[in-house]
Amino acid sequence: MGILIDRFDTFASGFWVTLQICFLAGVGALIIGTVVAVMRISPLPPLRAVGTAYVTLFRNVPLTVVSFFAAFGLPQLGSSANFLKVPVLDAIFSRLAIDLPYFRFFIIALGFYTGAFVCEALRSGVNAVSPGQAEAARSLGLTFTQNVRYVVLPQAWKFAIVPLGSVIIAMIKNSALSGFFGVSGSLSDAMNTLTSQEGLPLIPVFIGISIGYLIMTVPLGILLDQVEKRRAGAAR
Amino acid sequence: MTATSGEPLIVLDSVDKYFGSLHVLRNVSLTVDRGEVVVIVGPSGSGKSTLCRAINRLEPIDSGTIRFDGRELPAEGKALAALRSDVGMVFQSFNLFAHKTVLDNVSLGPIKVRKEKPAAAREQAMALLDRVGITDQAGKFPAQLSGGQQQRAAIARALAMRPKAMLFDEPTSALDPEMVGEVLDVMTSLARDGMTMIVVTHEMGFARHAANRVVFMDDGQLVESAPPAEFFASPRSERAKDFLSKILTH
Ligand SMILES: Nc1ncnc2c1ncn2[C@@H]1O[C@H](COP(=O)(O)OP(=O)(O)O)[C@@H](O)[C@H]1O
Ligand SMILES: [Mg+2]
Numbered sequence: 001m002g003i004l005i006d007r008f009d010t011f012a013s014g015f016w017v018t019l020q021i022c023f024l025a026g027v028g029a030l031i032i033g034t035v036v037a038v039m040r041i042s043p044l045p046p047l048r049a050v051g052t053a054y055v056t057l058f059r060n061v062p063l064t065v066v067s068f069f070a071a072f073g074l075p076q077l078g079s080s081a082n083f084l085k086v087p088v089l090d091a092i093f094s095r096l097a098i099d100l101p102y103f104r105f106f107i108i109a110l111g112f113y114t115g116a117f118v119c120e121a122l123r124s125g126v127n128a129v130s131p132g133q134a135e136a137a138r139s140l141g142l143t144f145t146q147n148v149r150y151v152v153l154p155q156a157w158k159f160a161i162v163p164l165g166s167v168i169i170a171m172i173k174n175s176a177l178s179g180f181f182g183v184s185g186s187l188s189d190a191m192n193t194l195t196s197q198e199g200l201p202l203i204p205v206f207i208g209i210s211i212g213y214l215i216m217t218v219p220l221g222i223l224l225d226q227v228e229k230r231r232a233g234a235a236r
Numbered sequence: 237m238t239a240t241s242g243e244p245l246i247v248l249d250s251v252d253k254y255f256g257s258l259h260v261l262r263n264v265s266l267t268v269d270r271g272e273v274v275v276i277v278g279p280s281g282s283g284k285s286t287l288c289r290a291i292n293r294l295e296p297i298d299s300g301t302i303r304f305d306g307r308e309l310p311a312e313g314k315a316l317a318a319l320r321s322d323v324g325m326v327f328q329s330f331n332l333f334a335h336k337t338v339l340d341n342v343s344l345g346p347i348k349v350r351k352e353k354p355a356a357a358r359e360q361a362m363a364l365l366d367r368v369g370i371t372d373q374a375g376k377f378p379a380q381l382s383g384g385q386q387q388r389a390a391i392a393r394a395l396a397m398r399p400k401a402m403l404f405d406e407p408t409s410a411l412d413p414e415m416v417g418e419v420l421d422v423m424t425s426l427a428r429d430g431m432t433m434i435v436v437t438h439e440m441g442f443a444r445h446a447a448n449r450v451v452f453m454d455d456g457q458l459v460e461s462a463p464p465a466e467f468f469a470s471p472r473s474e475r476a477k478d479f480l481s482k483i484l485t486h
Contacts, residue, residue, distance in 0.1 A: 043312065132331035136390075139292055140345040140397060141321025143314065150348060155335045 003204040007194065014190035015212040021107055021175050021186060022216065026168055028111030033118025037156075038148055040119065041126055051119070058116035063109070063174050070109035071102060071181040102182030110175060117167040125160030126152055162231075165224040169217050176213075187212045243306050244269045245401055245432050246291060251300035253286055253456075260286050261297065262456040268401070273433045275443040275464070278453035279479060284436040287453070288405045291434070292323045305400055321349050324394030324402040328409050330386040332378035332393070338365065339374040342393045350397065357396075364392040368422050384415030391422055401432040408439060438483060444468065452476045 004011070039051030058066065129152055137151040179188030191209045194200045246268040253261035260283045268274050276284050289295040290302060293309050293316055302309050304323065310316045333341050342361035346352040352360075365371045368388035370381075378386055387407055394402060404423065408416040420442050427433055427446045437443065443450050443464050450467040452459045454475045460467070471477045 130329075130331070130334075132327060132329050133333055135294060136325070136327065136331035136333070136393075138317075139294065139320050139323070139325035140393070141317045141319075141349040142345070143317050146348050150344060151333055158335070 003194075003200055004208050007200075007208070010190050010194065011187075011208045011212060013185060014187040014209070015215065017183070017185045017189075018172075018175055018178075018187040018212065019216065021103070021110065021178055021183070022168075022172050025107045025110035025114060025175065026171060028107065029114035029118045029167075029171065030164075032111060032115030033122055034153075036115060036119040037122040037126065038153075040123060041148070041152075043144055055116045055119055058113050059120070063113050063177055064180075066113045067106060067109040067177055067181045070105040074105050074108070075101065102184075106178045106181050106183050109181075110171065110178075114167060114171045114174070117170070118164065121160045121163035121167050122156055124163055125156035125158070128159035129155045162224055162228055165220055165227075169220055172213065172216050172220075243303070245272075245305055246434070247301075247303040248287075248291075249301045249303075251287075251290065251297050251302060253283075253290060253295065253297045260456050261290065264300070264456070264458055266451065266458060266461075268432060268434060270432055271430045272448045273427045273431075273435065273446055274449045274451055275447040276434065276436045276451045276453060277438070277440075277443065277479070278459075282453045283456040284453055285405050288325075288403045288434060288436055291403060292320045292325060294325075317349070321345065321397050322400045324391075324397060324399035326387070326390050326394055326402065326404045326407045328406040330378070330383070330390045330410070332386055332390055334378055337375050337377055338370065338381070338389045341378070341389060342396050345393065345397050361392070361396055364395050365389070367395075368392045369418070382415060383411045384418045387411065387415075387419045388422055391419070391426075395426075401434070402426065404433065404435040404437065406436050406438070408437065440468070440484065452479065454479070 036051045036054050039047045040055070042048060042051075133155075134147055134152055137147045142150065175186070176188040178186045179192055183189060187209050191205060194205045195202055244267040246266070248264055248266045251261050251264040252259070264283075264287060266274075266287075276287065278284055286295055290297050291304070293302075293312070304319060307319070310319060332338075333344065336344065339358060339361055342364055343354070343357040346357040346360065347354055350357075362371060362374060365374055368391055370385050370388050370392075373381055373385055373389070378389070381389065391407075407423070408419050411419065416439065420439060423433070423435065423442065424446045435442070435447070445464075447464050449461060450464045451461045452467070452471070452473070452475070459473050459475055460471065462472075467476070468480065471480055
């Protein structure tokens with residue numbers, strides 16, 4: 001068990017890299033998911049079709065495959081991910097310690113993949129808002145965009161919080177795949193380094209790595225339970 | 237494209253509407269003058285709601301024309317949104333915005349659609365809540381109100397747009413009996429003030445004393461149209477007689 005203390009640095013930095021991946025991919029997924037959800041409820045058939053196609057694709061293809069294409073396909077578009085040098089995004093990435101292309105590729109894969117699930121969680125929230133309210137908003141003269149922004153989404157978010165939380169927890173666990181697609185230093189990569197390469201005993205490493213994930217997922221789960229309980233209380 | 241002086245505010249001409257193969261509005265023609273109060277009665281499923289909803293194009297029609305204030309209803313988009321802001325609508329199920337206080341429900345339209353200053357919009361909203369008698373509920377959420385209070389808030393919300401006409405689709409049908417009166421009182425006072433109104437209702441008392449005209453619908457058709465005294469005393473069609481005998485016997 002001394003490993004947990006001796007190699008604390010490795011566990012801690014693995015935790016930090018994984019947290020960064022999850023935070024960036026999570027923010028990306030929330031933005032993508034919201035945009036796609038709005039497309040899916042829009043009155044314009046072509047937008048709806050694009051939204052549906054997006055969700056169908058990313059919800060039904062394994063993350064491994066999406067990550068594979070991000071890690072090995074995106075470099076063909078520009079070997080060092082220079083095409084990702086979008087000003088704001090680039091500033092964020094550059095401030096982080098790791099600025100390797102694979103780090104970016106994986107965040108893109110995880111963000112796009114999770115975005116489809118965020119969209120569906122949000123859409124379940126939209127469906128929970130009584131259609132009469134959207135109709136009342138239309139009859140007041142609100143445009144589609146105003147209707148979504150002031151009436152539908154604020155309520156849909158509330159209804160969607162619990163399913164969204166589950167999506168984010170799943171995403172944190174899915175982030176473990178990063179180690180297999182060239183991202184070095186994440187928790188899953190640390191697990192591989194400590195056991196396969198350094199030959200350290202499995203059990204303590206397993207405990208250390210698990211603690212890293214549990215620190216992220218358990219509080220989220222507790223938070224969701226609280227929200228659910230409060231919601232049930234309010235409904236009474 | 238300006239309002240033709242003298243043209244009635246609402247003009248439906250030979251309107252047909254289908255839901256799939258179901259023919260729900262059959263060659264409906266109806267005109268409503270400025271300041272007129274028209275009550276629509278008829279059995280359930282006869283197309284009353286669809287007719288109401290067609291007037292602000294919540295339901296598009298398949299043929300015929302609908303003109304409001306001298307203009308044909310535009311296609312979905314900015315122009316239609318602008319037209320809808322001139323037509324107040326009150327629903328059976330209130331449809332208040334559940335995440336907003338009563339005051340915010342009433343001031344949302346003026347702020348976002350009419351681009352009024354929030355302070356001015358809220359002041360006007362308070363005046364409207366006073367008019368419908370629920371100023372003390374201004375800070376509450378819809379779920380905390382009784383049905384009658386919710387419906388009065390919904391009427392205030394529609395009035396906040398300063399509409400040229402108001403459509404009511406069975407506004408008291410979802411209410412407990414003791415709350416029907418408070419909503420009808422507000423509607424009666426609106427009618428007295430000269431608001432152009434189309435009211436779908438089973439409240440024959442309201443039809444008798446507040447309507448200029450009663451229109452009877454059955455099976456998607458406008459069967460007859462007459463001043464209330466005449467309609468209730470001597471309905472012309474068999475279908476209207478039959479309908480009245482059913483609802484007036486209890
Ligand atoms: N969205 C819809 N889709 C299919 N059928 C509908 C829809 N809305 C109404 N209908 C049908 O159209 C007919 C007229 O309905 P409605 O206008 O609601 O009647 P009313 O308000 O007089 O009870 C009914 O047969 C109803 O079942
Ligand atoms: Mg109806």
